[in-house]
Amino acid sequence: MNAPEALLRKEDLRLITGQGKFTSDWYYDGMCHAYMIRSPYAHGVIKSISYEDVLKAPGVVRVITAQDVSQAGMKSLPTGVTIQNADGQNQTLAPMPVLATDKVRFVGQPIAMVIADTYEHAKQAAELVQMDVDMLDAVTDYDSALASQAPQLHEQAKGNLSIHFTKGDEAATEKAFEQATFVSSMCVKSQRLIGSPMELRSVVGKYDPQTDRYIIHTPNQGMLGMLGALEHITGIPKAQIDVQTQDVGGSFGIRGGAFSENALVLLASKLIGKPVKWVATRSEVFLSDWHGRGLELNGFIALDQSGKILGLRFENKADLGAYTCYFGSFIGARNIVITMNGVYDIPALSVSSELYFTNTVPVSAYRGAGRPDIAYAIERLIDHAAYEHNFDPIELRRKNFIKPSQFPYDNRIGSVYDSGEFDKLLDRALEVSDYKNFEGRRQQALQNNRLRGIGLAYFIEASGAGTAPKDQVIGQFTAQGVLQMFAVTGASGQGHETSFSQIVHEKIGLQSDQIEYIAGQADKMMVGSGTGGSRTLYGVGSAVFNLCEQIQEKSKPLAAQLMGVPQDQLQFTQGSWHAGNQSLSILQIVQKTFVPGQPHPLDVTGEASSGATYPNGCHIAEVEIDPETGVTEIIQYVAVDDVGVAISPALVQGQIHGGIVQGIGQVFYEQAIYDETGQLLTGSFMDYAMPKAGCLPLIKTEKIEVITKNNILGSKGVGESGCSGSLPTLSNAVINALRPRGITELDMPYTPAKVWQALQSN
Amino acid sequence: MQLTINGQIKDLAVQDNMLLIEVIRDQLQLTGTHNGCDTTQCGCCTVLMDQVAVKSCTILARQAEGSSIQTIEGLAGSQLHPVQEAFSQEHGLQCGYCTPGMIMSTVYLLQRYPNPTDDQIKEGLAGNICRCTGYVNIIKAVQSAAKKIQEAKV
Numbered sequence: 001m002n003a004p005e006a007l008l009r010k011e012d013l014r015l016i017t018g019q020g021k022f023t024s025d026w027y028y029d030g031m032c033h034a035y036m037i038r039s040p041y042a043h044g045v046i047k048s049i050s051y052e053d054v055l056k057a058p059g060v061v062r063v064i065t066a067q068d069v070s071q072a073g074m075k076s077l078p079t080g081v082t083i084q085n086a087d088g089q090n091q092t093l094a095p096m097p098v099l100a101t102d103k104v105r106f107v108g109q110p111i112a113m114v115i116a117d118t119y120e121h122a123k124q125a126a127e128l129v130q131m132d133v134d135m136l137d138a139v140t141d142y143d144s145a146l147a148s149q150a151p152q153l154h155e156q157a158k159g160n161l162s163i164h165f166t167k168g169d170e171a172a173t174e175k176a177f178e179q180a181t182f183v184s185s186m187c188v189k190s191q192r193l194i195g196s197p198m199e200l201r202s203v204v205g206k207y208d209p210q211t212d213r214y215i216i217h218t219p220n221q222g223m224l225g226m227l228g229a230l231e232h233i234t235g236i237p238k239a240q241i242d243v244q245t246q247d248v249g250g251s252f253g254i255r256g257g258a259f260s261e262n263a264l265v266l267l268a269s270k271l272i273g274k275p276v277k278w279v280a281t282r283s284e285v286f287l288s289d290w291h292g293r294g295l296e297l298n299g300f301i302a303l304d305q306s307g308k309i310l311g312l313r314f315e316n317k318a319d320l321g322a323y324t325c326y327f328g329s330f331i332g333a334r335n336i337v338i339t340m341n342g343v344y345d346i347p348a349l350s351v352s353s354e355l356y357f358t359n360t361v362p363v364s365a366y367r368g369a370g371r372p373d374i375a376y377a378i379e380r381l382i383d384h385a386a387y388e389h390n391f392d393p394i395e396l397r398r399k400n401f402i403k404p405s406q407f408p409y410d411n412r413i414g415s416v417y418d419s420g421e422f423d424k425l426l427d428r429a430l431e432v433s434d435y436k437n438f439e440g441r442r443q444q445a446l447q448n449n450r451l452r453g454i455g456l457a458y459f460i461e462a463s464g465a466g467t468a469p470k471d472q473v474i475g476q477f478t479a480q481g482v483l484q485m486f487a488v489t490g491a492s493g494q495g496h497e498t499s500f501s502q503i504v505h506e507k508i509g510l511q512s513d514q515i516e517y518i519a520g521q522a523d524k525m526m527v528g529s530g531t532g533g534s535r536t537l538y539g540v541g542s543a544v545f546n547l548c549e550q551i552q553e554k555s556k557p558l559a560a561q562l563m564g565v566p567q568d569q570l571q572f573t574q575g576s577w578h579a580g581n582q583s584l585s586i587l588q589i590v591q592k593t594f595v596p597g598q599p600h601p602l603d604v605t606g607e608a609s610s611g612a613t614y615p616n617g618c619h620i621a622e623v624e625i626d627p628e629t630g631v632t633e634i635i636q637y638v639a640v641d642d643v644g645v646a647i648s649p650a651l652v653q654g655q656i657h658g659g660i661v662q663g664i665g666q667v668f669y670e671q672a673i674y675d676e677t678g679q680l681l682t683g684s685f686m687d688y689a690m691p692k693a694g695c696l697p698l699i700k701t702e703k704i705e706v707i708t709k710n711n712i713l714g715s716k717g718v719g720e721s722g723c724s725g726s727l728p729t730l731s732n733a734v735i736n737a738l739r740p741r742g743i744t745e746l747d748m749p750y751t752p753a754k755v756w757q758a759l760q761s762n
Numbered sequence: 763m764q765l766t767i768n769g770q771i772k773d774l775a776v777q778d779n780m781l782l783i784e785v786i787r788d789q790l791q792l793t794g795t796h797n798g799c800d801t802t803q804c805g806c807c808t809v810l811m812d813q814v815a816v817k818s819c820t821i822l823a824r825q826a827e828g829s830s831i832q833t834i835e836g837l838a839g840s841q842l843h844p845v846q847e848a849f850s851q852e853h854g855l856q857c858g859y860c861t862p863g864m865i866m867s868t869v870y871l872l873q874r875y876p877n878p879t880d881d882q883i884k885e886g887l888a889g890n891i892c893r894c895t896g897y898v899n900i901i902k903a904v905q906s907a908a909k910k911i912q913e914a915k916v
Contacts (some may be wrong), residue, residue: 012850015858016842018794018834022859025793120779198798198806198859198893249796249859250893282799493857493894652855654895661896685803685891691898694884722896 002408007499008650010512011491014247021246023202024279026217031204034059034268034278035122036261037112037129038287039104042138042359042678043151046102046131053128054114059121064113064268065098072267074098078232078257079327080364083163083333083355091163091355094154096323096362098233098260104133105153105322106359107678108287110260115268115276131485138359138678142296142317145356153322153357160357162320165333165629168313168350168413176311176348180302184385188745190373190727192294192319192672193665194286194688197492199249201285201340206275214241214266219248219255222489222530223520224468231257234266241266251492252662253365254290256628257326258533262670285625286683290326292366294319297377307391309400311348314340314377318355321362328363329355335370335462338414342378343422343616344400345459349413359678365532367662368461368720372727375459379728382454383735384744392411394430397458415462417614420642422458424692428458429618429640432700441622451625452635453737457728460616463717464533470609473500473543475551477600481590483515483551485544489536490519490527494719495651499537500544502648503713508586509575514652526605534717537647539610542712547606551586558593559584611710614718617641619660619725621697621733627720627741630756631735632668634697639725642706644716649703652718656701659722665691666723667730667748763827767792770834776823783807783818784828786833794834794862798891805890808863809833815870817889834862837869844910845869845903854903856894864890868904877908 007013014020037054051063076095083091100111112129116122137155139145153160177183199220204217214236220226220243227238242272248255269276280288296317302310311456318332332355341349388392401422402409409417430436438454445452474486485500501515529539547726559577560567560586569579576585584592586602594600622635639656646652669689673681682688707714727748734750735743742762746754764773776785786795786809790793790810795818798806810832813886845868846852864887871878871886878885878886884906892900 006798006847007850008853009850011858012855015855015861016846016849016865017838018792018862020786020794020858022793022796024797027788027791196893198857198891199796199802200798247858252893279797282801282804495856506777650853654856654899657896657898658856658894659896661898662893664896684801685799686801690891690893691896692884692891693887693901696884696897696901699898 002348009495010501011495011497019472022199022249023204023217023245023411024200025221025289026204028206028275031113031275031277032115032117032272033119033122034265034276035114035119035126036110036217036284037114037126038105039100039109039111041104041133041135042107043136044133045136046100046133048102048132049111050130051112053130054125056123057125057128059117060125061115061117061272062268064115064264064271068267068271069098074233074263077260077325078229079324081330083329085163085165087289091329092157093324094157094357096300096325098263106361107680108361109419111420113264113268115272117686127336140358140360140674140678142356144321145358153359157357162324162329162355162357165353165355166351167337167638169348170350172183172348173311173313173350177302177377180310181305182303182385182389183300184381184388185300185556186381186384187296187298188377188380189371190293190295190297190376191748193292193366193670194672195252195254195289195292196285196690197250197252197254200280200282201259201289202279203228203262203265204275204277205269207270209273212240215244216241216262216266217244218262219492220490221246221251221256221532224488224528224547225256225530226258233258233263236266240614245490245520248490248492252367253369253532253754256365256530261762282685283683286688287680288361290364291321291361293373294481295332295373296560297336297373299377299381303389307396307399309344309346312341312346313359314351316351316353318353319358319363320355321358321360323362325362325364327365327369331365331370336374339371339460340374340378340413341411342375343402343420343458345402345406360674367659368723371461371720372724375461375724376727376731379457379459380731383732387739393456398426417460418710420614420616420704421459421704425618425642425704426458428702429620429638432640432702433620433636433638435620445624449627451627451737451741452622453733454620454622455729455731455733455736456564456618456620457732458618459724459728460614461721461724463613463615464535465610465612466529466535466539468527468529470607471539471543472526472545473540473606474526475547475606476603477590477594479594479596481514481587483510484607485517486521486526487519487543488526488585489540490657491531494531494536495648496536499651503541503544504548507545508551510586512526514587534719536712538613538713538715538717541647541715542608542610543606545712546608547604550604550606551602554604555586555589558589558601562589562592582687599667608712612706613644613710613716614643615643615721617721619729621729623730623733623737625737625755627759630752630759632750632755634664634730637697637699637721639699639701641701641703641721642716643703643709643718643721645705645714646703647713653701656722657699659720661691662728663723663726664695667727668676668750671749763824765826765828766830777779778824780819780823781819782823782826785823786818792833792835796859796862798859803891804864805867806860808866808890810866810870810908813873815867834865837865844914845872845907848903848907849909852899852903852906854895860890860892864892865898869906871904872908872911876912878904
């Protein structure tokens, strides 16, 4: 087999040869299989449930019911960060029970878990459940949820409202609008999406009565997020649970914490005394993975005569789904607020956000988690204002850009932007896209009866500072001189093993095969945040950098001793200490000083505290619409991004590609649709259109590195920026193409049917 | 029943309703072939059956009787297959879950079109969904693999 150095990433060899290990690849002797009984109703009162026939079915070992959950003392799922108004008013919470008890509130809600000897038996037995449910009317969107006679999901949440959140300087904003020469407004919807990682959600659990410990295999974004949620729900102390996860087949924010099934598999394995495996079907993923987006952003902008923005107001609506789970509230009240000014210097800002409940799957984080949504809203609004009041959309942006001299820039609504060179990136994007000659291309397309449009957006987003106060990396050398690094954060495709190894190689010269990164490990009591908010490279990567600095420093006296020279004669270059014609690499030092059975003197814990970063970029897209069919073709997509220092440029580019195309999915194809009874109409890949290879335009990416001081590496986040750029860019391009036909507003996704219909109505 | 899997003849006891993917994963323990949907859409389970790409979640095990199945585990010999190498070098994978299916579909694609056009690549991968890469580098990987295979023949 080829040497791994021919490959790009450390992760790749196992993944391209079928040796990767995902959760469903774990098999244990005597393992039983689980299948979930879920609510077929969107809203109803449970009168009775009979499992009599289920229990009699072939192969059934046990049914885990709400009663078992209650007897085990389990709590509801975590509600995540909760929201409070400035006057102290708290959000009304509705935690999701592990299994439904008195009421069901969305189609797909877990009711019981059937355990059998085989998957087939568990699935067949589950069909035999008898449920007596008094059905109630469902609410599935803002209008139905907030209607005066609307059915109520939760007694404590009057009018299905969780909170009416407000922030900003309302008086100043009102004044800005009074003084404005021009005012524009635009309401955009960021439709509900289904994250759809390719790996089906799954859990394998194994309880050992001898040690009273649990092993859980399950996709996650970092061991502590999963453990914290499991401890919260089950009451089992973290120290008794080993999260063992190797490969995770995508996550995109959905897998930050535990779902009902995670807790149930642990309970089941203890109750039946055997390992238990649960693997979702794709339909179950659609019906029970947290959904994303579900936001409506209603923006108002005030401009003076010259185009200077005087004030900005957003009135937002956030669909939480049936319960407050994990990040839904955080997105609806914080993430869509803290960068609402975009890249513009706006003196007066205010916002309100209504967070409400519906009979749908709870909403949590999905790639960008509010960031793409607000970037979409502000960049649509500014384009709209430019056209409404006859400003050049580029000059209007330039005029209001925050200038490099203004950093650090307090945006007055929750963020301090540290750096950015917006004019520079804009200039480059205009050049690469040949923006100035666009009108010629539009005219040429018209001759072929195609509507060509160009769209530009300048996005900025807040990449996470992390939930933990710092990130730690534990470094331990093996006898062979291999540096093993342990940290909390777990990858789901980002390439942590590769990027961290690269930092080590560049700093202290160890080769890729002398470095291992091991995510998780509950017995290592370390501090750190999971993968999320695009922060791992600069958060944990900074801790890796610090680890290397410590190794270098501590290796100096060892090198001096081994070479027999005073320390002040030593020079460190390219991973080795040099004195005269002697030199020793870190590897040689480790090998020469290793004492079996003892920790090596260079075993250290690296750590770093990193602040939020503000990745930003200018994207320009060109599209052509066939007015006969409504089909849009993306002709070209240019992305010029400021991600700070790019540690692994190929991986950075891969993240940008992936983000752009997930954005293409939202702009043109994807939408979770419920009917008025609360049935999910888009419950498979046949009804929920995912981007495929054929959707792909020519994508040109470039980067301009504006270094941040908010972390040691100078890097900014990149995981979510492609998506934040592509929603507004492509939407602006579609509207630009349609504007000559009198269409100035249209909601995503721009399906052929929708575009064609809009063209017919104008 | 009997089938050949990655060059080895196997005698298997299968039930009539068993799918090929269940035999591959649960009985033969070849877990590189992945299940990603219930509807034959995602292509994560793609294997070669008598050198033709098929979705192993949509074939009954009995339909494969007597055939020769190649899975991702059987693709590399002493060296990686050029398609495997190209997927890594062009960064055509991130999480890696769709990758075995993508690679098997690409092997089949390049059997039919040794010098594929962009449209032929996009058509050839229409049955495989990737959520991470945005396909940009997957397409590059297919082009690069085609080149590698051509060069190896010269």
